[in-house]
Amino acid sequence: MQKFLSYDRGLERFNPLARVICYDDFDTGFNGWLDLTPNYVEENYESFDSVIDLSSWAPNQLSSAAMRFASSHGSMEGTYSLKLTTAPTGGPHTEPPRNGSMGHAIKRLSRFGNPKLIQIESWYSYTPVQDREGKGEEDIRAIGFFFDVQDSEYRYMPGVRYVNSLGGKLVKKWQYYQVADGVTPEDWNFGVKDGWCVPGVDNQWYGRRFEDGSGDGYQWLPGGEQDLVFNESPDKINWMYFRLTVDIEKREYVELQSGDQVFDMRGIKPTLTEGYASIDNLINPIFFIETDTDRSVNLYLDSVVYSVE
Amino acid sequence: MQTTNTSVIARRVKISDDYATLPYEAGWANEAVTFVQAEGDHPDLAIAVEVSPDGINWIRRTGGTLAASQQIVDLPLAQFGNWLRVVITGATSEQPARVLVHLNLKG
Numbered sequence: 377m378q379k380f381l382s383y384d385r386g387l388e389r390f391n392p393l394a395r396v397i398c399y400d401d402f403d404t405g406f407n408g409w410l411d412l413t414p415n416y417v418e419e420n421y422e423s424f425d426s427v428i429d430l431s432s433w434a435p436n437q438l439s440s441a442a443m444r445f446a447s448s449h450g451s452m453e454g455t456y457s458l459k460l461t462t463a464p465t466g467g468p469h470t471e472p473p474r475n476g477s478m479g480h481a482i483k484r485l486s487r488f489g490n491p492k493l494i495q496i497e498s499w500y501s502y503t504p505v506q507d508r509e510g511k512g513e514e515d516i517r518a519i520g521f522f523f524d525v526q527d528s529e530y531r532y533m534p535g536v537r538y539v540n541s542l543g544g545k546l547v548k549k550w551q552y553y554q555v556a557d558g559v560t561p562e563d564w565n566f567g568v569k570d571g572w573c574v575p576g577v578d579n580q581w582y583g584r585r586f587e588d589g590s591g592d593g594y595q596w597l598p599g600g601e602q603d604l605v606f607n608e609s610p611d612k613i614n615w616m617y618f619r620l621t622v623d624i625e626k627r628e629y630v631e632l633q634s635g636d637q638v639f640d641m642r643g644i645k646p647t648l649t650e651g652y653a654s655i656d657n658l659i660n661p662i663f664f665i666e667t668d669t670d671r672s673v674n675l676y677l678d679s680v681v682y683s684v685e
Numbered sequence: 686m687q688t689t690n691t692s693v694i695a696r697r698v699k700i701s702d703d704y705a706t707l708p709y710e711a712g713w714a715n716e717a718v719t720f721v722q723a724e725g726d727h728p729d730l731a732i733a734v735e736v737s738p739d740g741i742n743w744i745r746r747t748g749g750t751l752a753a754s755q756q757i758v759d760l761p762l763a764q765f766g767n768w769l770r771v772v773i774t775g776a777t778s779e780q781p782a783r784v785l786v787h788l789n790l791k792g
Contacts, residue, residue: 405688431696431697432698435709437692437710437711438710444740444741463707505708506739
């Protein structure tokens with residue numbers, strides 16, 4: 377069969393790899409992006425024991441980006457974006473994430489076409505809710521993205537996190553997912569013995585966090601300083617470009633692109649862990665946002681492209 | 686064909702005081718049905734659905750009761766604009782509740 381492909385014009389603002397698996401424009405719905413929840417498989421549908429309340433993350437929404445004093449921003453192209461939000465429950469950044477202090481959106485996929493490379497792209501923006509005076513930029517702790525990957529041997533999570541602000545002080549540097557040497561499962565699970573999660577899995581909420589913003593699960597990206605666009609008021613947003621490419625043949629990072637800045641990540645590896653039962657060939661992309669204070673913060677995804685090669 | 690989506694806007698939350706769900710944008714939908722469930726023993730709970738121009742300032746639109754003898758109640762709503770939330774009152778530290786709130790939207 378000879379195929380002729382005609383791409384949607386909306387893909388012009390992306391740089392997908394050879395095969396586009398998903399082009400999710402939230403003008404057409406949630407497109408399978410959903411809230412991140414734990415496994416309710418214990419007695420009375422409880423989940424496993426954890427210091428983190430994994431059931432507390434706020435619900436994702438289709439947003440017209442309606443602001444308090446500005447009007448609806450719509451999305452970059454269209455009316456709706458996918459909005460990740462948090463509860464107003466941020467705590468100190470050296471502590472485990474408090475209930476509801478993060479927002480996540482996950483899409484549950486599997487491997488197709490035996491690719492060497494996988495890539496996620498998005499146009500996005502972020503802002504706190506305008507529930508108080510001031511600029512508000514310093515109340516957004518971080519935004520991030522990671523793939524949850526399992527192949528025939530390993531489970532691993534290549535991801536990046538933009539540390540925007542810690543304790544009200546702007547930081548504006550990128551980190552990547554990799555576990556520091558010597559981190560024990562007990563460290564990772566905040567002291568819970570025989571914790572369910574192993575070091576290298578779910579870095580976004582496990583692993584100890586330190587005063588300078590480093591953590592057991594995060595390393596600073598060399599040269600990773602970047603001043604992203606935060607407009608002059610919490611009720612104004614600007615759309616920005618994001619891309620992360622991962623080599624799943626070599627199990628290593630390839631590139632992070634943020635705006636026009638490209639960070640070469642070749643040679644850097646995520647932490648490999650032993651595979652879990654029943655999830656061979658799983659690939660889940662996940663976005664998240666974290667609040668730094670007692671204020672809800674929002675991450676808007678205009679659209680997302682997942683491609684492979 | 687219409688779009689429909691169900692969000693869980695309170696997920697088995699333990700409450701012992703007045704409680705409100707986070708502001709939720711639902712402007713794409715024409716109709717909404719909120720389901721409030723209690724898991725286990727609970728006192729009579731007053732349920733209200735509120736609407737808002739901005740997700741910050743709220744107006745009470747409709748209400749109902751989840752009696753101690755009931756497990757689940759539904760509250761339909763139309764012409765709600767963009768923002769809505771659910772407010773639950775009646776739980777106390779002496780008589781707490783564990784609640785689960787589903788929001789079904791269609792439009």
